[in-house]
Amino acid sequence: MGNMGRVPVGIVGASGYGGVQLVRLLKEHPGVEIVYLGGESSAGKPFSDLYPHLSPFVDLKIEAIDLEEIAARCQVVFLSLPNGLAYQMAPTLLARGCKVLDLSADYRFFDVNTYTSWYGGDRQDQEIVSKTVYGLPELYRDRIAQAQLIGCPGCYPTASLLALAPLLKQGLILPETAIIDAKSGTSGGGRQAKVNMLLAEADSSLGAYGVARHRHTPEIEQICSDLAGSEVTVQFTPHLIPMVRGILATVYATMRDPGLQHKDLITIYNAFYRNAPWVKVLSSGTYPQTKWACGTNLCYIGLEVDSRTGRVIVLSAIDNLMKGQAGQAVQCLNLMMGWEETLGLPQLSFYP
Ligand SMILES: NC(=O)C1=CN([C@@H]2O[C@H](COP(=O)(O)OP(=O)(O)OC[C@H]3O[C@@H](n4cnc5c(N)ncnc54)[C@H](OP(=O)(O)O)[C@@H]3O)[C@@H](O)[C@H]2O)C=CC1
Numbered sequence: 519m520g521n522m523g524r525v526p527v528g529i530v531g532a533s534g535y536g537g538v539q540l541v542r543l544l545k546e547h548p549g550v551e552i553v554y555l556g557g558e559s560s561a562g563k564p565f566s567d568l569y570p571h572l573s574p575f576v577d578l579k580i581e582a583i584d585l586e587e588i589a590a591r592c593q594v595v596f597l598s599l600p601n602g603l604a605y606q607m608a609p610t611l612l613a614r615g616c617k618v619l620d621l622s623a624d625y626r627f628f629d630v631n632t633y634t635s636w637y638g639g640d641r642q643d644q645e646i647v648s649k650t651v652y653g654l655p656e657l658y659r660d661r662i663a664q665a666q667l668i669g670c671p672g673c674y675p676t677a678s679l680l681a682l683a684p685l686l687k688q689g690l691i692l693p694e695t696a697i698i699d700a701k702s703g704t705s706g707g708g709r710q711a712k713v714n715m716l717l718a719e720a721d722s723s724l725g726a727y728g729v730a731r732h733r734h735t736p737e738i739e740q741i742c743s744d745l746a747g748s749e750v751t752v753q754f755t756p757h758l759i760p761m762v763r764g765i766l767a768t769v770y771a772t773m774r775d776p777g778l779q780h781k782d783l784i785t786i787y788n789a790f791y792r793n794a795p796w797v798k799v800l801s802s803g804t805y806p807q808t809k810w811a812c813g814t815n816l817c818y819i820g821l822e823v824d825s826r827t828g829r830v831i832v833l834s835a836i837d838n839l840m841k842g843q844a845g846q847a848v849q850c851l852n853l854m855m856g857w858e859e860t861l862g863l864p865q866l867s868f869y870p
Pocket residue numbers: 530531532533534535536537556557558559560561583598599600601603621622623671672673705706707708709710838839842843
């Protein structure tokens with residue numbers, strides 16, 4: 519990056535899982551300097567009180583959230599907060615000229631009414647929503663580069679959409695047959711205490727939740743519809759699995775042409791993702807494992823054709839806190855700043 523001046527960035531919600539991942543990534547990113555960390559119940563505490571292993575590297579306090587102060591100090595602001603807060607904060611930051619990346623669901627929907635019907639709230643900000651770009655670089659790279667506000671995707675939608683995108687874009691499947699069966703580690707639920715996330719509850723157990731009504735369904739459908747050019751509904755079932763990080767999405771769909779061969783699909787996927795450094799399409803007979811993506815911003819995709827049933831099966835593995843959240847936000851930042859899409863992001867998992 520030569521002698522480029524570092525861009526001052528702030529993280530609101532720094533104490534959470536998304537926040538600490540952003541701190542980890544941005545601390546080692548050559549283009550930025552973290553100048554502000556914000557929180558609610560953690561305000562006033564040194565960041566290292568919450569994450570002592572980072573004490574040799576991060577000497578910042580978590581501060582109360584003062585939007586004018588944040589805008590005065592930061593050129594870029596990451597909002598990593600529970601749903602329903604970002605849309606109350608972003609307008610002030612945008613008006614002061616900041617670039618904003620929201621990790622919550624607040625800015626993921628093209629139509630504000632879709633958001634309110636699934637998430638509640640009373641919103642009158644369609645004008646801002648219309649200028650927001652959905653932060654999935656593999657699909658909206660050029661628009662992200664021009665945007666001031668990014669609605670970063672949910673973790674399940676990231677894994678699901680990267681699996682489905684080439685099929686929908688090229689009209690290779692009957693969209694209404696798409697079924698997404700996905701499993702997530704417990705960090706997907708965030709850092710706040712929840713009974714179902716206790717080790718005694720989650721360990722040695724696998725179960726579905728949000729069946730037929732999970733809030734990621736409309737998000738997945740919105741982008742599938744955009745890709746297919748017509749209204750698409752999908753069946754999405756998430757599961758909680760006893761591990762900390764990772765999502766595996768297994769996607770099933772009926773092929774329009776039952777004669778389509780596995781090798782044709784591999785060629786199609788490789789072509790679709792040829793300029794996507796964070797998607798790796800696996801060669802024949804190899805299926806992704808979540809641990810391969812752990813700690814990295816990668817999405818691994820494997821696929822198979824079942825000529826008996828006429829279905830294609832696509833498997834996609836990501837780290838929910840990386841490609842599913844903080845890593846993807848940094849990938850978007852790189853595009854917004856005109857930097858290499860890979861800058862400051864880890865590629866290799868620490869697992870064997
Ligand atoms: N975990 C995941 O895998 C993914 C999460 N997301 C989304 O990213 C966002 C952050 O998630 P995650 O990091 O897991 O969440 P966490 O629960 O781990 O962290 C939430 C953060 O929000 C802050 N916060 C909570 N309430 C308020 C409030 N009223 N005002 C200001 N700040 C508040 C907390 O601060 P404090 O501790 O100081 O109170 C904390 O820093 C969420 O919208 C989530 O849905 C998106 C993709 C994946």
